[in-house]
Amino acid sequence: LFDVPDYPTWAETYVAHIRGENPDSRYPDLAWCRRTLFGWGRWPGDEHKYGWDWAHLTDTLTHCDWHNYTENVQPFKDRAYRDRFNNPTDAHLYVVCTK
Numbered sequence: 788l789f790d791v792p793d794y795p796t797w798a799e800t801y802v803a804h805i806r807g808e809n810p811d812s813r814y815p816d817l818a819w820c821r822r823t824l825f826g827w828g829r830w831p832g833d834e835h836k837y838g839w840d841w842a843h844l845t846d847t848l849t850h851c852d853w854h855n856y857t858e859n860v861q862p863f864k865d866r867a868y869r870d871r872f873n874n875p876t877d878a879h880l881y882v883v884c885t886k
Contacts (some may be wrong), residue, residue: 788862788863788866788882788883789882790863790879790880790881790882791835791839791844791879791880791882792823792824792835792838792839792878792879792880793839793840793841793878793879793880794824794838794839794840795840796878797820797823797824797878798824798838800814800820800878801817801820801821801824804816804817804820805817813874823878824838839880840880841858841880844880844882848882848884852886853884853885853886854884854885854886855883855884855885856882856883856884857882857883857884858880858881858882859881859882859883860872860881862881862883863881
């Protein structure tokens, strides 16, 4: 059970900010995009060392012998509440899988 930023979506948002556009007021500036892409640093391990899209992520999971993966936010909602879990444009990949 884990989630990662959807790198292509956040990269587009980042580039839009560089161009002076504000594609979504929930993501107000470049600093917000950087923190989402690379981690917020709120606790040890709260960083992202790689960017993922769904195809690359599932290929990697298969290669590492993880199975039954699905993109499903409900298990996250069952464990904790965060506003982004209810936001369809959240731009995260929510993954449930088994070894």
